[in-house]
Amino acid sequence: MAHQALEKWVEQIAQITQPKTLHWCDGSEEEIESLYELMTSDGTLTKLNESKHPNSYLARSDVNDVARVEGRTFICSALKEDAGPTNNWMAPEEMHAVIDPLFEGCMDGRVMYVIPYLMGPAGSPLSKVGIEITDSPYVVANMRIMTRMGKVALDELGEDGDFVKGLHSTGDLAPDQRYISHFPDENLIMSYSSNYGGNALLGKKCFALRLASVLGKREGWLAEHMLILGITSPEGKKRHICAAFPSACGKTNLAMLVPPQEFLDAGWKVETIGDDIAWLKFGPDGKLYAINPEFGFFGVAPGTSMETNPNALLSCRANTLFTNVALCPDNTVWWEGLTEEPPVSAIDWKGNPWTPESGDKAAHPNSRFTAPAKQCPSISGDFDSPAGVPVDAIVFGGRRSTTTPLVYEAFNWQHGTYLGATMTSEKTAAAAGKVGELRHDPMAMLPFCGYHMADYWQHWLDIGEKGGDKMPRIFHVNWFRKDSEGRFVWPGFRDNMHVLKWIVDRCDGIGKAKETPIGLMPDPDSLDLEQLELEPEDVELLFSVDKEEWKEEVAEQAEYFKNFGDKLPGGIQDELDALKSRIDN
Ligand code: SAT
Numbered sequence: 001m002a003h004q005a006l007e008k009w010v011e012q013i014a015q016i017t018q019p020k021t022l023h024w025c026d027g028s029e030e031e032i033e034s035l036y037e038l039m040t041s042d043g044t045l046t047k048l049n050e051s052k053h054p055n056s057y058l059a060r061s062d063v064n065d066v067a068r069v070e071g072r073t074f075i076c077s078a079l080k081e082d083a084g085p086t087n088n089w090m091a092p093e094e095m096h097a098v099i100d101p102l103f104e105g106c107m108d109g110r111v112m113y114v115i116p117y118l119m120g121p122a123g124s125p126l127s128k129v130g131i132e133i134t135d136s137p138y139v140v141a142n143m144r145i146m147t148r149m150g151k152v153a154l155d156e157l158g159e160d161g162d163f164v165k166g167l168h169s170t171g172d173l174a175p176d177q178r179y180i181s182h183f184p185d186e187n188l189i190m191s192y193s194s195n196y197g198g199n200a201l202l203g204k205k206c207f208a209l210r211l212a213s214v215l216g217k218r219e220g221w222l223a224e225h226m227l228i229l230g231i232t233s234p235e236g237k238k239r240h241i242c243a244a245f246p247s248a249c250g251k252t253n254l255a256m257l258v259p260p261q262e263f264l265d266a267g268w269k270v271e272t273i274g275d276d277i278a279w280l281k282f283g284p285d286g287k288l289y290a291i292n293p294e295f296g297f298f299g300v301a302p303g304t305s306m307e308t309n310p311n312a313l314l315s316c317r318a319n320t321l322f323t324n325v326a327l328c329p330d331n332t333v334w335w336e337g338l339t340e341e342p343p344v345s346a347i348d349w350k351g352n353p354w355t356p357e358s359g360d361k362a363a364h365p366n367s368r369f370t371a372p373a374k375q376c377p378s379i380s381g382d383f384d385s386p387a388g389v390p391v392d393a394i395v396f397g398g399r400r401s402t403t404t405p406l407v408y409e410a411f412n413w414q415h416g417t418y419l420g421a422t423m424t425s426e427k428t429a430a431a432a433g434k435v436g437e438l439r440h441d442p443m444a445m446l447p448f449c450g451y452h453m454a455d456y457w458q459h460w461l462d463i464g465e466k467g468g469d470k471m472p473r474i475f476h477v478n479w480f481r482k483d484s485e486g487r488f489v490w491p492g493f494r495d496n497m498h499v500l501k502w503i504v505d506r507c508d509g510i511g512k513a514k515e516t517p518i519g520l521m522p523d524p525d526s527l528d529l530e531q532l533e534l535e536p537e538d539v540e541l542l543f544s545v546d547k548e549e550w551k552e553e554v555a556e557q558a559e560y561f562k563n564f565g566d567k568l569p570g571g572i573q574d575e576l577d578a579l580k581s582r583i584d585n
């Protein structure tokens, strides 16, 4: 039996958008083959070198459609108050009045694709179904990699299951007609005039974070912008870490970390479960369990190399869709940082001839690969586990060239929530705006929390209250500290394993820590840094807490919290006051 509400909605959308034909995506091989054929013949895609990149393609976006557009992303809750000060809000009726007409007849002469997709493993109590309607075959091809698409989702949905509705149209890609709108009360996303990942692959940020965060608040769970990784010690004890970093701060690298040789030799193992989004719910034993709702990686290409992230590079060797990278004469791809030596010539991301002498970037700084998660050599056997993985530690981080030490641990859940709420980072290319500027990005959720940020912090505190002593420990890390000459002092990448090991040791009750005004910190000794050959002054800087810098930090945090007025949870205010008094003493 069909799902009547679904059929009715699809029919209604077809009435409005007036497509030439309607196609229900089943996720099959034949289907994707015919879509790739269509898109290579109309020039949307270039087929890559079959022996070097089997079944892989390159797409070039419109030059004005290369990143998420926070200024044109809206939360359309009934009350402005519910969207809060960090979101753009428009009343639902007002947004409908603007966006609905844009969809009228917008699929004229085109195919309307109906994509049933499942966020999370089949049969998991944590998983949810979405339906995306789109007129873009490029979106279909991406969604097929990024989600569990087709029959598996319809089976999960049954005859009367709930689903999130997503309506997308490429429109004419005019930036001033671009709207990424979320209607929490209707479980509906409407996205117009962008084909870019986070704007158009509606399962990702729109559903799995913005709408899911609202559902999580209602239903008592968390939808977070977090990677999930598993670490197994030489003794065979397995721990799981979820970590939140703003976009393009090395989340994918950490999720796929290859430990340094000495750790591998000793028997340490790191496995990947997710690189971007985690849904966390209480399990029957009262612990928090995490699933990765996605099925693929939408990774930033530039900077990814065999040195920085071999697992990412191996993930995107085959069956991958590249967007806005450079094309080499032998139909392979290239981006800044892939190899030390650039190719002699290439076609750049805009489709123009390029040479290293031209001075422009060959690949767009936010160019991406869309690759199946299961191709990742470090993918965990628990990737499809319906129960998810028990979470032992949560890590927050940001890109800070000053002030914030390499790693510290929160005193408790409430303090950890405070560390998340006060996260700041220097801007990167993943969002529109000026690169390098410092911005607050609480829990890395600034652009992704679908409701009032202060209510979200309260929800974190409530969840902590509920979980009691079974809650994960919370940490803060910063890989990006610079010295007075502007040089990164921490090597990062594989060597972040030293920090992860201390975190695991803390979970096991064997890691040593000392109290500082900002939290619990390791002695540099407990991280075994000898092999890294850091200068003593670098080590000193990485583990230093400068009271004068922190006084400024606290003053700035207090100023920031004023944006949230009366809604600021008492527990967060208490942590601010306590931090201030620890710093001042
Ligand atoms: O928003 S995207 O999913 O396109 C990429 C990101 O910013 O994490």
Ligand code: MN
Residues within 6 Å of the ligand: 225, 247, 276
């Ligand atoms: Mn992200």
